[in-house]
Amino acid sequence: MRIETLIADNIAHRPDKTAVVAGDMRLTYRELDRQSSRLAAALQKHGIRPGDRIVFLLDNGSEAVVCFFSAWKAGGVACPLHPTIKSEKLAEIFRSIEPAAIIAQGRLLPIVDAACAVYGQPTTVIGVQTGAADSNAPSFEDLIAAEADFAPPAGLSENDLALLIHTSGSTGRPKGVMLSHANIAAACTSITGYLENTEKDVVLSVLPLSHGYGITQMVTMAMVGGTLVLEKSFAFPRVVLARLQSEDVTGFPLVPAMAALFAGMPDLSAETLPHLRYMTNAAAGMPPTTTQRLQTCLPQTALYLMYGQTECLRTTYLPPQEMPRRPLSVGHAIPGTSVSIVDDNGLPVAPGETGELVVEGPHVTRGYWRDDVATAAALRPGPNGMRLHTGDLFRADEEGFLYFVSRRDDIIKTRGEKVSPQEVERVLYALPGVLEAAVEGVDDAVFGQVIKAHVAVDPDAGLTERLILRHCAAHLEDFMIPKLVEFHDALPKTATGKIRLNAETAAEAKKNEESRIA
Incomplete structure (x- = not known):
């Protein structure tokens, strides 16, 4: 199964059913089909061919859903990236995947332009919600409003590449995970089975459509003819x-x-x-x-x-x-x-x-x-x-x-023992007043590593380092008890909502980069 064929199935059975809700925008399956076909035709006119990579830098909105299905209709490979990506990393990804087109929110066009300048190859850029921004990029809104005859490319297969999702590893180069239409269909068919999804389902997702967990919400609802409600955060x-x-x-x-x-x-x-x-x-x-x-x-x-x-x-x-x-x-x-x-x-x-x-x-x-x-x-x-x-x-x-x-790389080795951070974190969460918790190993000359706990707590709970350590001592083996506790207002998180201790450093680096571009 190719994923874009799900739209045709819904057109046959429920064309006026609401497919996507985002803000004040509501798209039926008929409207989603029309807009994605018009954008697919525009992509073809800009030289997009089957197998070409199309980068998305988009908020959670109806535009993103239209872009996914238009890319697949044109035979392209959707390459969604989180809109907070830095220009250096973006340029690195451009050099790797050689995109034929980039579709981005209007406010992100300066970052796209900076990355394209480093990349150095001609690429079609389409702006979404550009408003009064000074941009030469074709407008997404104009393209989906223009009448166009779309002809699907010949020879498309479910084994064709559908997605390149770049992993969000904190170190090293980002890796582009290749998933075919058949891969996505297999995963989403299984998911809709155990969740018992039907066309009556309405799923609300704040998960970014640059991430697999978010993308599966979109595909599973299209698979059963349900409704996807998108919130930005x-x-x-x-x-x-x-x-x-x-x-x-x-x-x-x-x-x-x-x-x-x-x-x-x-x-x-x-x-x-x-x-x-x-x-x-x-x-x-x-x-x-x-x-x-x-x-x-x-x-x-x-x-x-x-x-x-x-x-x-x-x-x-x-x-x-x-x-x-x-x-x-x-x-x-x-x-x-x-x-x-x-x-x-x-x-x-x-x-x-x-x-x-x-x-x-x-x-x-x-x-x-x-x-x-x-x-x-x-x-x-x-x-x-x-x-x-x-x-x-x-x-x-x-x-x-x-x-x-x-994770194999997250295991803390202390006093000759191996400690799972998650096991310590579960004990921390069991203490009333602990709102967020994360554990890491820090270097120690005697023990190799010692355990450091990072917590965000309810201000009214009266928790101190001594109380937290006493709680851990009552529920953990000696070598698993944190030696250090650091208090935070809130723990740093990735764009996908995961608590990650180095996310704050990455966010600061992004802020500095945006200031430099401005």
Whole structure:
């Protein structure tokens, strides 16, 4: 299945159904089809050919959805990037993927121009919401308003490349994960199956459409003929809550930082959100205290704890009925795929032992764009074909349910022992008054590393370093107890909402770069 064919199916069955809601904009499937076909025709006129890469620097809005489907209709490869990207990194990606077109928010055109100047090759640039900005870029709004005859290119296949999603690693060069139409269709078909999605579903997403978790919300709703409601951020939870209510939202994807804010809303209840059928969590493990709060406030809403990687979009899920028995588990492989936990020699480990998670299935990436070394490291032969080595450490219980331990590179080695940051963080979250927590290893001349905890706390909780350390000592082995505690108003987060201690440094670097360009 090619993903753009989902629009044709919806046109045949529900052309006037609302496909996308964003701000004051509402697009039916008929309107989404018309706008994406007009933009696809414009791309063809600008010389876009099947296989060409098209970069998006777009906010969560109806324009982004139109751009994805127009790129696929033209046979292009969608390359979504988060709109906060710095010009140096953008230029580096341009040199790697050689984009034939760039579609960007009007306010970002100076950054695009700076990156294009470094890249040095002619590229079509299209501006979205340029307003009165002085720009020679063709206008997205003009292109979708102009009558145009669109003719799909011949010879398109589900095995064609559909997405290049660049990983957000904190060090090293960004890697472009290659996903075909067949990869995306396999993952999203599995997701809609276990979430039991139908055309009656309305999903609200604040997840960026530059990230796999956000993109799957768009594709799964198109797959079942549902409605996607887009919000730009979770900065104002009350606004999001009002939207959940006004649109009778049935599905709400979360990441842990959002979930903690959502669960902390004092008037959250089943009566507040009677239509909310399910919530999902991915990107990072959700603290059990947050899970319990959500279940208490919204007992009628199923909560799916999931795990995934960009390289396969989704890997595991925990059926909601299993959560009371194993609240720390991320479940088992999604339908139609398989996973295993292996040691350094690639051999399966016993239940309870820690090893690397490897994944097999039709959703697994084709590799990394023009990076044979990284591709060979991640995709290796297994008993049943190529397997994705995730780099994540897991263990399984006797019944085969999976538990995330840590990223291999995040393990803290202290006093001759290995410590999973997540295990310490779970204990910190269990202390009333701790709102956010993250743990890292810092160098120490005696112990190699010692554990440092970073926390954001409720000002009224009266928590001190001594109280936090006492709590940890009561629940952790000696070598796992933090030696240092640093207090913050809020912990730094990535653009996708993950708590990451180095995100603040990256944000400051971006601010400095924007000042230099201005």
